[in-house]
Amino acid sequence: MLTLEKRAQPSRAWSLMTPILAVVLTMIAGGIMFALLGKAPLEAIRTIFWDPIFGEFSFYYRPQILIKAGPLILIAIGLSLGFRAGIWNIGAEGQYIMGAIFGAGVGLAFYPADLWFIFPLMVLAGALGGILWAMIPALLKTKFGTNEILVSLMLVYVAEHILSAVSFGALRNPDGHGFPGSRNFQQYEAASNPEIIAGSGMHWGVITAFIAVIGAYILLNRHILGYQIRLTGQAPRAARFAGVRPNLLITFCLGASGALAGLAGLFEVAGPAGQISIDFNSGYGFTAIIVAFLGRLHPFGILLAGLLMALTYVGGDIAQSNLGLPAAAIQAFQGMLLFFLLGMDMLTNFRVRLKQAEAV
Amino acid sequence: MKSIKPILAGAALAMGLTGAAQADDPLEVGFIYVGPVGDFGWSYEHNQGRLAVEEHFGDAVETTFVESVPEGADAERVMTQMALEGADLIFSTSFGYMDPTNAVAARFPNVRFEHATGYRRDHSNVSTYSARFYEGRAVIGTIAGHMTETNKVGYIASFPIPEVIRGINSAYIHAQRVNPDVEFKIVWVYTWFDPAKEADAATALIEQGVDVIMQHTDSPAAMTIAEEQGIFAFGQASDMAQFGPTARLSSIIDNWSPYYIERTQAVLDGTWESTDTWDGIEPGMVEIGEIADSVPAEVRAEAEALSASIESGEYHAFTGPLNRQDGSVWLAEGETADDGTLAGMDFYVEGIEGEIPN
Numbered sequence: 194m195l196t197l198e199k200r201a202q203p204s205r206a207w208s209l210m211t212p213i214l215a216v217v218l219t220m221i222a223g224g225i226m227f228a229l230l231g232k233a234p235l236e237a238i239r240t241i242f243w244d245p246i247f248g249e250f251s252f253y254y255r256p257q258i259l260i261k262a263g264p265l266i267l268i269a270i271g272l273s274l275g276f277r278a279g280i281w282n283i284g285a286e287g288q289y290i291m292g293a294i295f296g297a298g299v300g301l302a303f304y305p306a307d308l309w310f311i312f313p314l315m316v317l318a319g320a321l322g323g324i325l326w327a328m329i330p331a332l333l334k335t336k337f338g339t340n341e342i343l344v345s346l347m348l349v350y351v352a353e354h355i356l357s358a359v360s361f362g363a364l365r366n367p368d369g370h371g372f373p374g375s376r377n378f379q380q381y382e383a384a385s386n387p388e389i390i391a392g393s394g395m396h397w398g399v400i401t402a403f404i405a406v407i408g409a410y411i412l413l414n415r416h417i418l419g420y421q422i423r424l425t426g427q428a429p430r431a432a433r434f435a436g437v438r439p440n441l442l443i444t445f446c447l448g449a450s451g452a453l454a455g456l457a458g459l460f461e462v463a464g465p466a467g468q469i470s471i472d473f474n475s476g477y478g479f480t481a482i483i484v485a486f487l488g489r490l491h492p493f494g495i496l497l498a499g500l501l502m503a504l505t506y507v508g509g510d511i512a513q514s515n516l517g518l519p520a521a522a523i524q525a526f527q528g529m530l531l532f533f534l535l536g537m538d539m540l541t542n543f544r545v546r547l548k549q550a551e552a553v
Numbered sequence: 554m555k556s557i558k559p560i561l562a563g564a565a566l567a568m569g570l571t572g573a574a575q576a577d578d579p580l581e582v583g584f585i586y587v588g589p590v591g592d593f594g595w596s597y598e599h600n601q602g603r604l605a606v607e608e609h610f611g612d613a614v615e616t617t618f619v620e621s622v623p624e625g626a627d628a629e630r631v632m633t634q635m636a637l638e639g640a641d642l643i644f645s646t647s648f649g650y651m652d653p654t655n656a657v658a659a660r661f662p663n664v665r666f667e668h669a670t671g672y673r674r675d676h677s678n679v680s681t682y683s684a685r686f687y688e689g690r691a692v693i694g695t696i697a698g699h700m701t702e703t704n705k706v707g708y709i710a711s712f713p714i715p716e717v718i719r720g721i722n723s724a725y726i727h728a729q730r731v732n733p734d735v736e737f738k739i740v741w742v743y744t745w746f747d748p749a750k751e752a753d754a755a756t757a758l759i760e761q762g763v764d765v766i767m768q769h770t771d772s773p774a775a776m777t778i779a780e781e782q783g784i785f786a787f788g789q790a791s792d793m794a795q796f797g798p799t800a801r802l803s804s805i806i807d808n809w810s811p812y813y814i815e816r817t818q819a820v821l822d823g824t825w826e827s828t829d830t831w832d833g834i835e836p837g838m839v840e841i842g843e844i845a846d847s848v849p850a851e852v853r854a855e856a857e858a859l860s861a862s863i864e865s866g867e868y869h870a871f872t873g874p875l876n877r878q879d880g881s882v883w884l885a886e887g888e889t890a891d892d893g894t895l896a897g898m899d900f901y902v903e904g905i906e907g908e909i910p911n
Contacts (some may be wrong), residue, residue: 250637257630357743357860361713362911370672371897377652465626470649471712471743472587475623510631514617515638520589 197543204541211537218533223526223547241508256394258503260465264457266499268481270405271453273490275446276424282447284345285454286478287352288323292455293462294359295322297469300384302362311383315459323455324448331447335440353541360471374470378463386464398460405453410492483531567635580821583635584618587647588622588746594790601645609814616629625648629656636661642820655679665825677778678829685833687723689805691870692841692860693787696802698728698735699852701765707758708739709751709768712897713909715898717769722902723870724767729904741910748774792842804842811837832865838911876903
């Protein structure tokens with residue numbers, strides 16, 4: 194009979210192994226699902242995982258993976274700081290939207306001026322927008338003890354309404370024949386965020402994401418604040434004795450994740466997306482939660498997880514058009530990845546033992 | 554993105570050449586949808602158009618599609634992907650795909666693009682197309698005017714854009730013509746597809762005494778609520794008969810099949826050109842679904858006669874005398890609206906209560 198025995202210490206080996214195991218299991222279970230849908234499983238998995246990186250048109254897909262991964266990594270890094278300390282910002286999607294609106298608003302206010310400082314100013318405004326939106330749950334939590342999960346999540350819907358309102362109102366393109374949506378930043382050079390080296394996929398958002406990964410690693414491992422974050426997550430009472438001020442930590446974690454989500458929104462609106470529109474947000478803020486956990490809340494883990502998630506998006510769309518897989522199957526496939534990863538977590542914290550049933 | 558253009562254009566060119574060399578290759582047609590093909594509304598009907606193309610051309614044409622593609626960067630990637638993988642013709646079926654469609658079209662001069670409901674044709678390989686849904690609204694507005702007993706018709710509106718405002722005006726004008734006491738209750742839900750929100754809106758309207766619901770959103774949620782509450786509703790985009798067997802009075806069906814077949818044929822024949830199409834009931838782009846038995850025979854006859862007169866071009870859905878909401882004259886007796894005004898319509902006609910949100 195199989196029994197589970199709690200490990201005294203989470204196993205380091207398993208904690209490294211489980212993400213790989215989860216990916217393998219996802220491929221197997223996903224393969225079975227694809228087979229049931231009447232598609233060749235190996236071909237489907239090859240299309241999703243191999244073709245974007247090594248296939249015929251990988252020269253186009255590889256940069257696209259970076260473009261897709263950039264905002265996911267940037268947001269997930271911010272979220273992971275709070276998650277480690279037990280502060281649950283679920284509303285990154287709203288902070289992402291507000292960052293985009295603030296940043297785009299500043300950029301459009303200068304239209305059509307061609308001044309060097311417009312883009313840097315937009316970056317600051319983007320971060321500020323995210324911070325301000327994240328400060329609402331932070332303030333309510335520190336002053337009134339409200340639940341930051343609910344407040345931050347609800348503010349996503351508020352942000353979506355503001356997005357609609359500015360798409361029709363303040364930021365609407367005056368030359369847009371009355372249709373919603375702002376001017377396109379790709380046609381306004383001073384305010385746009387193009388690829389730094391054309392065809393590389395590297396725009397400022399991707400670079401900022403890489404910097405955030407390194408910054409978070411240093412913060413968590415070399416800085417007292419990082420120590421306090423980790424301590425608060427592992428032993429909140431002990432953290433208090435160690436001099437952690439919980440309110441300050443809550444404000445910092447929500448503020449940092451808001452700032453990074455806001456930046457992601459700004460870089461996206463000024464770059465790949467190009468404009469503020471009613472459907473500008475496409476769920477990066479929520480997917481980043483998966484990325485954060487897939488990456489074990491570890492900066493380098495998040496980097497890899499973000500790239501993997503982006504790969505399944507890019508590859509998934511190729512599989513849709515080339516193999517006729519439904520979008521829902523791709524989403525189920527991505528869901529399996531998270532499911533197996535969390536399921537495999539058990540192996541990190543528990544030992545599986547074969548035990549003889551004792552006679553009574 | 555600037556210097557990637559020559560590379561991609563080169564790749565496209567190379568593919569164009571190989572395509573020409575092997576004339577027996579089927580024509581590849583890509584479709585990109587904003588919603589799931591199972592939405593039973595907008596994307597569903599575009600997919601029906603795709604299936605019609607497959608059936609009509611058989612082996613001569615191969616189609617692919619990607620569903621639920623967010624507008625913006627993802628749409629640009631998916632269209633580039635289709636072009637790279639050899640598509641000859643791409644239908645991008647949402648307004649928000651306008652800028653990405655034109656951006657990709659610039660890089661693939663040999664691929665033809667058809668963008669639904671937009672107005673930008675920056676390159677000679679981009680066409681735009683849309684349907685005169687307001688013609689259908691005139692017909693179902695007539696039915697609604699007759700069928701309401703509370704004289705309150707509910708209208709679930711998506712976004713305050715000319716397309717939606719045109720639909721409200723057309724429905725109101727024709728409902729009011731057959732029932733001078735009719736009142737329109739309009740709810741703006743700010744979404745095209747959100748079954749939960751649409752259901753909430755329907756419930757709220759029913760609480761205000763509405764007994765007929767029209768909608769300009771894509772899910773059958775309102776139809777389901779109407780069925781439960783024992784009131785009437787109309788199918789939108791697709792027929793939706795299965796969601797409201799007794800509630801459904803009729804429907805406006807978007808029928809893209811004739812257009813998709815015609816445009817695919819044009820590419821096969823080498824006669825494809827950049828065009829701007831705005832078709833209505835006459836070529837069949839807008840269809841009125843079967844009128845239910847719950848509608849009295851004389852109302853049915855009136856609705857069918859109206860539909861026929863629009864189809865023949867004898868009657869225009871916006872024919873004066875018509876005033877704007879503020880009472881100022883819009884169209885004099887016998888005058889009909891020009892397409893320019895309709896395309897940018899941002900006002901209600903006289904009699905509609907409330908303001909267009911801004």
